[in-house]
Amino acid sequence: MSCSNSIVKTFFCLFLWCCFSFTSSAQEEYKDPKNKDPKEVFAGGSFYEVQKYPQTKPNKTPKNIILMIGDGMGLAQVYSGLTANGGHLNLENFKNIGFSKTSSSDQYVTDSAAGATALSTGVKTYNGAIGVDPNKKPVVHILERAEKKGLTTGLVSTSAITHATPASFIAHVDSRKSFDDIALDFISNDIDVFIGGGKKYFEKRKDGKNLSQELKDKGYQVLYNIEDIQNVKSGKLAGLTAEDHNKPMPDRGEMLVPATQTALKLLSQNKKGFFLMVEGSQIDFAAHKNDTPGVVLEMLDFDKAIGAALAFAASNKETLIIVTADHETGGMTLLDGDYKTGKVVAKYTSLGHSGIAVPIFAFGPGSEEFTGFMENTEIAEKMMQLLKLK
Known part of the structure; x- marks a missing residue:
């Protein structure tokens, strides 16, 4: 009887482990090689207008910083794009x-967690x-430093808000898969x-809490x-x-642009300034799948959000915008293209990240x-210095 109970307990434990493992790995499914969807050609589509904004005078200290990260870009x-x-x-x-x-402390090719940290x-x-x-050991984020100084702070993401990049601006955990702890x-x-996404890590948690x-x-x-x-005032x-x-x-539709505009509307009400990522x-995600149309559409969506940030900064004149990436994904190269139709032909060398420097x-x-070659850590250091957070 005791042997039977032991077997039942063993299977029950395995069942729970599988359930929790599936939950913890769901955010990373886009990396699974079985989800590879190689598409070399983006056939083209409609164009959107690009506005021109004059560069503000250099050598002036910003009151606000908008850091825009194109993950894998x-x-x-x-x-x-x-x-x-x-x-x-x-x-x-x-x-x-x-x-x-972009290298991390332990590998030539970084992941998003180390890159964003x-x-x-x-x-x-x-x-x-x-x-x-x-x-x-926990390291203080720029977001925490900004809050301590009285600046308003924000995060916007097209992923779950508990995913590696946004998490690295607010959480302190030793594993990017600890989504409940990040929340x-x-x-x-x-x-x-x-x-951003990630509602289930706030409301459908293993500890039963409703965050x-x-x-x-x-x-x-x-x-x-x-x-x-976007109606919040x-x-x-x-x-x-x-x-x-x-x-x-x-399928996502217009989310990133109105989310960025809403964050700027709310954060800019603070006269002391703000930090927004x-x-x-x-x-x-698309580059992990070697999906060229996906890469292009996500790049264009990100650039439209950049346009929204530029419109704000050009009017505000006290805002620094930095656009960069945590790493490159896919080892993407362009073999052909057509400016008239928007056609893009690409190849990839990997389903993972590469070690190449990012812009x-x-x-x-x-x-x-922010010119020339620099370590990714210098970007954080320079932002903190400009906002007088150190």
């Missing part, structure tokens, strides 16, 4: 350009780490605005669709726009600091 991903939009992107407004060395803290760490150093840091932090209710108790407006989110906002990741383009997450684009006061 290397130069080929940028140029695929430029080709697909008839030869122009909003990124062409950025005249100060550099390159970021370097951008948020100025410290290189091991692949998989979220806001901790190589010894797994807890949104409660302990004083962030003003966050918009959305806790957010409401702290004064947040907790909303679930972009139509309601003031106050703290938690926008949970999907159970896990948001849908890829074009906006991530175009799914450039990376940095900067616009606004302080933008002259």
